[in-house]
Amino acid sequence: MKLKVLVDNNTYIDMYYLGEPALSFYLEDGRDRILFDTGYSDAFMINARKMALELKTVNKVVISHGHNDHTGGLRHLLEINRWATIITHPDSFLYRQDDEGLAISSPLNRMDLEEKASLQLSREPAAVSEHLTYLGEIPQYLDFEPRYRIGRSLIKGELQDDYIYDDSALVYRGKDGLFVITGCSHSGICNIIEHAKKICHEDRIVGVIGGFHLFEVDERLHKTIEYLKDNQIPLLYPCHCVSLKAKVEMGKQLNIQEVGVGLNLDIE
Ligand SMILES: [Zn+2]
Ligand SMILES: [Zn+2]
Numbered sequence: 001m002k003l004k005v006l007v008d009n010n011t012y013i014d015m016y017y018l019g020e021p022a023l024s025f026y027l028e029d030g031r032d033r034i035l036f037d038t039g040y041s042d043a044f045m046i047n048a049r050k051m052a053l054e055l056k057t058v059n060k061v062v063i064s065h066g067h068n069d070h071t072g073g074l075r076h077l078l079e080i081n082r083w084a085t086i087i088t089h090p091d092s093f094l095y096r097q098d099d100e101g102l103a104i105s106s107p108l109n110r111m112d113l114e115e116k117a118s119l120q121l122s123r124e125p126a127a128v129s130e131h132l133t134y135l136g137e138i139p140q141y142l143d144f145e146p147r148y149r150i151g152r153s154l155i156k157g158e159l160q161d162d163y164i165y166d167d168s169a170l171v172y173r174g175k176d177g178l179f180v181i182t183g184c185s186h187s188g189i190c191n192i193i194e195h196a197k198k199i200c201h202e203d204r205i206v207g208v209i210g211g212f213h214l215f216e217v218d219e220r221l222h223k224t225i226e227y228l229k230d231n232q233i234p235l236l237y238p239c240h241c242v243s244l245k246a247k248v249e250m251g252k253q254l255n256i257q258e259v260g261v262g263l264n265l266d267i268e
Contacts, residue, residue: 007039032129038073064183071106089166138187145188177204211240
């Protein structure tokens with residue numbers, strides 16, 4: 001599988017791609033061309049053009065969860081590609097707002113998308129390509145990663161506390177083990193890895209890339225580091241929603257790699 005970072009908070013020196021506090025990856029597995037999240041703006045498309053990637057040929061779009069830094073680019077993608085199937089959780093296109101009342105959901109709601117695109121909504125795991133699986137809703141496996149609330153979402157006409165049950169991820173089944181690809185990991189990075197292991201009946205993890213949603217140096221971070229160490233994961237690419245101090249703390253005990261727009265990974 002080939003993975004290319006189209007959008008991240010970080011960019012590399014001397015590579016003139018656009019960065020934004022958002023996430024989008026481009027993946028190739030066999031004949032499938034897959035987009036994982038679409039960033040906040042059309043930056044992922046501008047960067048893809050510079051990388052000579054043809055987003056018209058993308059046939060699957062996987063949305064990790066509904067926040068606008070992962071779904072904002074969908075409306076731009078639909079201007080050039082309406083045939084790709086969008087795979088995500090049924091809650092991903094709910095209206096949601098932060099505690100100040102600011103909208104933080106996808107600019108396109110489920111009705112807009114049903115009109116303009118083909119949607120595959122699933123709480124269960126779903127095959128994306130030969131080796132890639134969308135994980136569906138993530139159960140809580142670990143006590144130190146309970147669900148937390150971010151703002152509120154509109155369900156049946158009522159604003160309710162939002163625990164982002166839609167937050168999910170992708171897993172790639174490689175020849176030496178699993179490679180996990182996450183959006184924001186609101187469901188907990190370790191819960192996501194546990195779910196990938198369970199679904200694939202495989203305990204070996206060869207790498208993880210994406211937002212781990214870790215900011216503070218606290219008990220949760222230390223337990224996460226212990227978990228990642230216990231699982232002997234050789235390559236970790238935390239990005240997007242991981243603070244510098246969390247990366248520094250992880251880097252004392254784990255093999256942390258830098259991520260930026262334009263990063264290419266080839267995973268067997
Ligand atoms: Zn989010
Ligand atoms: Zn995010």
